[in-house]
Amino acid sequence: MAAILMLGGCSSSKSVSAAGALMKTENNRKSAPEFELKDADGKTVRLSDYRGKVVLLDFWATWCGPCKIEIPWFIDFERRYKDKGFAVIGVSMDEEGWTAIKPFVSELAINYRVLQGNDAIAQLYGGVDALPTTFLIDRDGKIAATHAGLAGKDDFEDGIKKLVARQSTALTGRSVPAILFGAN
């Protein structure tokens, strides 16, 4: 016998479901860490570029089956909510880089920005031990909800709807429902 190897990690495998129900109150949200990563065109993208928008930040990889379930949902969200100040950012944790990422993006017709991740951003966001790990970030750049593992589409959408309905506090000085703007 050469060795007895223990495989499998110690990371949390719990799925944090019901994003709407588990949305952190505004006072309890922490700032999402700033990052600088490259997109498929080699352009540097920063989280702060998206300040004022609601962001769904998805850590994924081409070898991750559960990630492939969620990505079509995110494509749908990008299409339906982008005009409401929403954006999806996919951060690929593929070690092979764009050689693996680009064909996958093309195959799934991903319509949102995909960035190449690294260990540094994973550490900034708490380690990202398991994929998919997804963060919903409000217009003020604060983390409103976190999903570790595959969640339900409605769970994400409930959270997105709540967040896009709120204006940034930076614009008003206080958080108010967006529907009040323009009211006579």
Place this chain on the structure above:
Amino acid sequence: MVTARHGATLEVKTRAQLKSGYHANSNTPSEAYLIPMRLTWAPGPLEATEVVFPKAQMEKYDFSPVPLSVFTGDFELVTKFKVAAGATGGPGMMLGKLRYQACNQNSCLAPKTIEIKLPVVIQ
């Protein structure tokens, strides 16, 4: 540690224990995008001629439309070696790498490589 004479062949078992609730892709995964399990050995006093994997299980998971070829629980890999031509007598070391990628029902861990050290004495 294994002991072998010049010209001999031998088999070495590597036992793996996968944490409950997790599965690892087999050496022949069902889908092209999945990372296969691999056991490789660097050149040394022994020459690996074949790695025999256990029979994989076909398991259905919610995140996959098709059953996946996986290993779960405890399993063994068998490496068939022969003493390398020109191997020097005395103690030596074989270095192996087990590459695997594991998931549970709703999330996946990053691919990992475990290094294996096999002390060898050539007589």
